Amino acid sequence: MLITKVKEREKIIAALRNKNIFVFKCFGCKEVYFPEEEIDSLLEEAGVKNRVARVDYLCREEFAEKYYKKYENILKDAEAVIVFSCGVGIQVLAKILPDIPVIPACDTHYINGFQGLTAQDADCQQCGECWLNITGGICPITSCSKGLLNGPCGGAKEGKCEVDKNMDCGWVLISERLKLLKEEGALHKKSTNIRDYRLIIEGGKRSEE
Amino acid sequence: MNFEEKLKSGKMVITSEIGPPKGTNIMPHIKEAEGIKDKVDAFNVTDLQSSVMHLGSLATSRLLAERGLEPVFQITCRDRNRLALQSDLLSASVLGIRNVLVITGDHTVLGDHPQAKPVFDLDSVSLLKVASGLMKGKDMVGNELDGIPEFFLGAVVNPGYEPQELQIMKMEQKIEAGARFFQTQAVYDLTSFESFMKRVLPFGAPVLGGIVLLKSAGMAKFMNKNVAGVNIPDKYINMMAAADKKDRPKVSISIAAELIKGMKTLCSGIHIMSLGWEKYIPDVLEASGF
Numbered sequence: 478m479l480i481t482k483v484k485e486r487e488k489i490i491a492a493l494r495n496k497n498i499f500v501f502k503c504f505g506c507k508e509v510y511f512p513e514e515e516i517d518s519l520l521e522e523a524g525v526k527n528r529v530a531r532v533d534y535l536c537r538e539e540f541a542e543k544y545y546k547k548y549e550n551i552l553k554d555a556e557a558v559i560v561f562s563c564g565v566g567i568q569v570l571a572k573i574l575p576d577i578p579v580i581p582a583c584d585t586h587y588i589n590g591f592q593g594l595t596a597q598d599a600d601c602q603q604c605g606e607c608w609l610n611i612t613g614g615i616c617p618i619t620s621c622s623k624g625l626l627n628g629p630c631g632g633a634k635e636g637k638c639e640v641d642k643n644m645d646c647g648w649v650l651i652s653e654r655l656k657l658l659k660e661e662g663a664l665h666k667k668s669t670n671i672r673d674y675r676l677i678i679e680g681g682k683r684s685e686e
Numbered sequence: 687m688n689f690e691e692k693l694k695s696g697k698m699v700i701t702s703e704i705g706p707p708k709g710t711n712i713m714p715h716i717k718e719a720e721g722i723k724d725k726v727d728a729f730n731v732t733d734l735q736s737s738v739m740h741l742g743s744l745a746t747s748r749l750l751a752e753r754g755l756e757p758v759f760q761i762t763c764r765d766r767n768r769l770a771l772q773s774d775l776l777s778a779s780v781l782g783i784r785n786v787l788v789i790t791g792d793h794t795v796l797g798d799h800p801q802a803k804p805v806f807d808l809d810s811v812s813l814l815k816v817a818s819g820l821m822k823g824k825d826m827v828g829n830e831l832d833g834i835p836e837f838f839l840g841a842v843v844n845p846g847y848e849p850q851e852l853q854i855m856k857m858e859q860k861i862e863a864g865a866r867f868f869q870t871q872a873v874y875d876l877t878s879f880e881s882f883m884k885r886v887l888p889f890g891a892p893v894l895g896g897i898v899l900l901k902s903a904g905m906a907k908f909m910n911k912n913v914a915g916v917n918i919p920d921k922y923i924n925m926m927a928a929a930d931k932k933d934r935p936k937v938s939i940s941i942a943a944e945l946i947k948g949m950k951t952l953c954s955g956i957h958i959m960s961l962g963w964e965k966y967i968p969d970v971l972e973a974s975g976f
């Protein structure tokens with residue numbers, strides 16, 4: 478079972494209307510709640526015809542690499558990549574395209590026990606409100622030991638997390654990625670991020686239906 | 687003058703800290719604080735420092751306040767969710783505690799109950815924002831409060847942390863969220879502290895430079911290896927290593943005094959973390975010219 482929901486429609490359409498974007502939609506997991514019709518209607522409304530890749534198992538680095546090669550020419554000068562997939566797929570793609578903003582178009586609510594390949598190349602905790610657009614495509618929930626959303630704690634030493642010297646500090650990685658994307662200003666933002674834990678429960682409920 | 691007024695007056699402010707014990711034997715700590723109350727403007731009370739289970743910071747802060755000492759109630763996000771955090775802030779207020787230092791907190795696995803559930807429902811920035819909201823009469827979902835608390839909110843910053851940019855960004859976010867003063871991680875390098883202060887001076891929030899009294903060369907090496915943002919220069923490690931055990935406090939005091947003298951002109955105050963060596967604080971202050 479995989480449950481993703483498209484983020485706020487107006488915002489996604491606005492993002493899709495920008496020039497030089499490229500879209501990935503992932504349909505790897507077959508028995509899923511994945512809003513395919515909604516996505517297609519969104520793309521139509523935004524007038525996106527070309528520059529869309531329908532792929533599967535974006536969550537696998539080896540597959541994602543292949544897609545990248547296939548679309549390399551267009552991707553090279555894309556200003557942003559908008560991705561309809563679970564949080565793992567988005568992160569894997571962001572790793573391959575570290576200097577292009579990779580924007581999540583879906584929130585991942587539930588990912589457990591789906592049929593298909595097991596995602597191993599990145600981790601998504603199905604928080605239900607994907608933050609990858611503000612963190613350069615690196616998940617703050619799974620790459621930071623405290624799941625912090627407003628920048629790092631003061632505990633990292635030489636880029637390693639206070640919890641374990643063999644673990645990179647997620648926020649140091651995020652800040653490096655944002656620098657590469659020339660978005661480091663995003664960290665100086667004035668808004669404060671706070672999680673909504675209802676979204677996990679809602680995701681769980683839906684799966685029982 | 688209370689702590690806030692002293693900071694505003696531009697006078698050099700001195701804070702120290704009390705680490706509540708594991709157990710109920712708090713009186714010796716309170717006595718220790720009372721003994722130096724003429725020299726110290728406010729006492730931080732640590733909140734389960736290093737994620738080790740201790741007596742609480744709220745109760746200890748109240749015991750200080752009752753005796754006319756000014757506490758700085760430290761509150762971390764490690765152990766409580768947003769309901770409990772807001773409730774404890776209200777409790778602090780009715781107990782007469784005004785100064786609150788908001789911290790994200792060390793991870794649970796670093797402490798003596800590594801099996802515990804790490805909470806981190808909020809973090810330092812979001813809790814500051816929530817505390818500021820309480821001061822405006824609203825809880826974090828917008829419900830009206832019956833009786834509005836008043837706080838003097840502070841936060842921490844780690845000047846030696848690399849990349850420094852990230853600490854400065856966090857500091858700006860904390861100020862935006864309501865932090866009115868800062869206490870720093872231990873400083874051992876005056877040159878880098880000076881460049882840090884130059885960058886944050888325009889923010890206008892008073893900074894109290896952190897001092898940790900070195901107890902031995904071994905402790906210094908341990909800190910260099912394990913404590914974020916701490917880089918104790920070899921010269922201090924060598925001074926500690928060369929000292930006889932009985933002379934170590936003297937050497938440690940002289941190192942602290944050298945650092946404090948250097949920091950005095952750069953920031954608004956000094957925060958001394960004595961880690962059990964409270965009895966040497968008067969000597970440190972005297973040697974630093976206070």
Ligand code: SF4
Pocket residue numbers: 563564565568584585600601602603604605606607608609616617618619
């Ligand atoms: S922020 Fe992380 S946990 Fe939340 S949906 Fe995105 S990838 Fe998954």
Ligand code: SF4
Pocket residue numbers: 620621622623624625628629630631632633637638639640645646647648649
């Ligand atoms: S050191 Fe980095 S990864 Fe670890 S808890 Fe702090 S911010 Fe998160």
